[in-house]
Amino acid sequence: MIGRLIKYGVMFVVLVLMQVLVLNQVQLSGYINPFIYVLFIMLLPVSTPRYLLLILGFLIGFVVDIFSNSLGIHAAATVFIAFVRPFVISSISTREEDRNEYPGLRQNKFSWFLSYTAIMVLLHHFVLFYLEYFTFSHFFLTFLRVLLSSVFSIFIIVLSQFIIFRE
Amino acid sequence: MRSLIRYLLKNHAFVLFVLLEGFALTMVFNYNSFQKATYLNSASRLTGTVYNMFHSVTGYFGLAKINRELAGENARLRSLLENQPGYFLSPDSTSSTQLQNDSVFRFITAEVINNSVNRPLNYLTLNKGRKQGIKPDMGIISNRGIVGVVGQVSESYAMGLSVLNQRWSVSAKVKKNGYYGSLMWNGTDYRYATLAEIPLHVDVAIGDTVVTSGYSSIFPEGILVGTISDFTRPDGENYYAIKVKLFVDFKSISHVEVVENTDRQEIDELDKTLKNDRQAN
Numbered sequence: 001m002i003g004r005l006i007k008y009g010v011m012f013v014v015l016v017l018m019q020v021l022v023l024n025q026v027q028l029s030g031y032i033n034p035f036i037y038v039l040f041i042m043l044l045p046v047s048t049p050r051y052l053l054l055i056l057g058f059l060i061g062f063v064v065d066i067f068s069n070s071l072g073i074h075a076a077a078t079v080f081i082a083f084v085r086p087f088v089i090s091s092i093s094t095r096e097e098d099r100n101e102y103p104g105l106r107q108n109k110f111s112w113f114l115s116y117t118a119i120m121v122l123l124h125h126f127v128l129f130y131l132e133y134f135t136f137s138h139f140f141l142t143f144l145r146v147l148l149s150s151v152f153s154i155f156i157i158v159l160s161q162f163i164i165f166r167e
Numbered sequence: 168m169r170s171l172i173r174y175l176l177k178n179h180a181f182v183l184f185v186l187l188e189g190f191a192l193t194m195v196f197n198y199n200s201f202q203k204a205t206y207l208n209s210a211s212r213l214t215g216t217v218y219n220m221f222h223s224v225t226g227y228f229g230l231a232k233i234n235r236e237l238a239g240e241n242a243r244l245r246s247l248l249e250n251q252p253g254y255f256l257s258p259d260s261t262s263s264t265q266l267q268n269d270s271v272f273r274f275i276t277a278e279v280i281n282n283s284v285n286r287p288l289n290y291l292t293l294n295k296g297r298k299q300g301i302k303p304d305m306g307i308i309s310n311r312g313i314v315g316v317v318g319q320v321s322e323s324y325a326m327g328l329s330v331l332n333q334r335w336s337v338s339a340k341v342k343k344n345g346y347y348g349s350l351m352w353n354g355t356d357y358r359y360a361t362l363a364e365i366p367l368h369v370d371v372a373i374g375d376t377v378v379t380s381g382y383s384s385i386f387p388e389g390i391l392v393g394t395i396s397d398f399t400r401p402d403g404e405n406y407y408a409i410k411v412k413l414f415v416d417f418k419s420i421s422h423v424e425v426v427e428n429t430d431r432q433e434i435d436e437l438d439k440t441l442k443n444d445r446q447a448n
Contacts, residue, residue: 025283033286051180051183054187055187058187066208067209067214068283069326070288071195072190073195075187079184079188132286138355
């Protein structure tokens with residue numbers, strides 16, 4: 001229990017710092033801004049109580065918000081994906097035996113993890129970017145930003161699973 | 168009542184979701200009242216310290232470029248000084264500069280420890296705060312031109328809105344004829360801003376310089392902004408749509424100066440009395 005607490009605590013801090021110190025400074029062409037702290041919500045054990053999932057989701061979004069002066073925007077996006085996570089997991093896991101307690105890459109098939117990452121990241125980025133721009137006058141431009149940033153986020157998240165977040 | 172409680176307990180996830188999402192959205196749409204809380208933005212002690220520590224490492228990478236820029240600016244300032252007849256350089260390097268006859272501006276140097284260019288609302292964090300005399304609503308400039316304005320200040324850090332922030336605009340004028348309008352950013356390209364409210368009869372050309380107007384008490388008059396790169400006459404409007412290429416490269420900004428107008432309080436008081444008069448009539 002304590003070990004798990006420390007593991008997820010370290011993951012929280014590392015992901016937030018990675019996000020605000022490295023990835024928020026990567027400014028490719030002004031369109032792409034990957035957000036990988038989504039990984040924290042994605043990797044929580046499947047049996048995590050839903051209220052805890054929501055509270056942790058709010059917390060990580062709120063901390064990123066404070067660092068990037070965008071109060072509420074990240075929190076709204078992370079609470080949303082924390083809420084839909086159980087539905088996403090149950091909808092992409094076809095058979096009962098597919099389901100693993102840990103939704104990481106090592107414990108699951110590559111195709112399962114890829115579609116899980118893609119759905120979660122796209123949902124998060126949609127809420128985030130449309131809240132941030134909050135105007136439909138740039139509808140297609142924002143859409144482009146969502147897609148490009150999502151591709152980068154998905155790529156980095158999958159890559160990170162190969163490199164660091166292995167148990 | 169009991170069935171209501173049972174319902175809430177059964178759907179506690181949904182209820183909590185609605186509560187948290189509602190709270191987050193309230194913060195988004197009431198940004199003003201929440202942004203005023205200095206502990207909830209990048210100027211707070213925790214975030215400022217994290218950015219500062221990180222910057223103390225990464226800051227070294229840009230030193231060669233910064234040195235080059237400083238040397239260039241020294242040369243420019245010296246040539247300005249030499250060409251000013253009757254101006255003597257006092258041995259005491261006082262930070263007060265008499266830029267205009269009627270108002271005194273004071274400059275405080277600071278380093279940018281966090282900055283963004285690709286959000287619709289871009290902010291920067293400076294490594295100086297209240298202790299060094301920085302107050303909200305002071306202007307931020309660099310050696311190439313205007314950068315932004317200070318928003319929130321904590322004990323030793325400050326958060327500023329850059330020109331690339333759609334919640335802020337600044338009064339700017341075309342240098343050659345003095346017609347002024349407001350400079351805004353449209354949220355797409357960090358190299359360009361838009362100058363609005365220049366009437367159609369004014370003579371503008373591509374390549375004209377745009378400088379600050381000095382009508383606000385934030386910036387001195389004549390701080391560089393950019394050059395006109397394109398302009399159109401929108402149908403049915405009396406004003407040009409002017410695209411301005413900014414002098415400051417917001418992607419590589421490192422050292423800035425915070426401008427304090429020491430007459431600021433007086434100007435603001437005067438403005439207030441004028442406003443009150445208008446309301447009384």
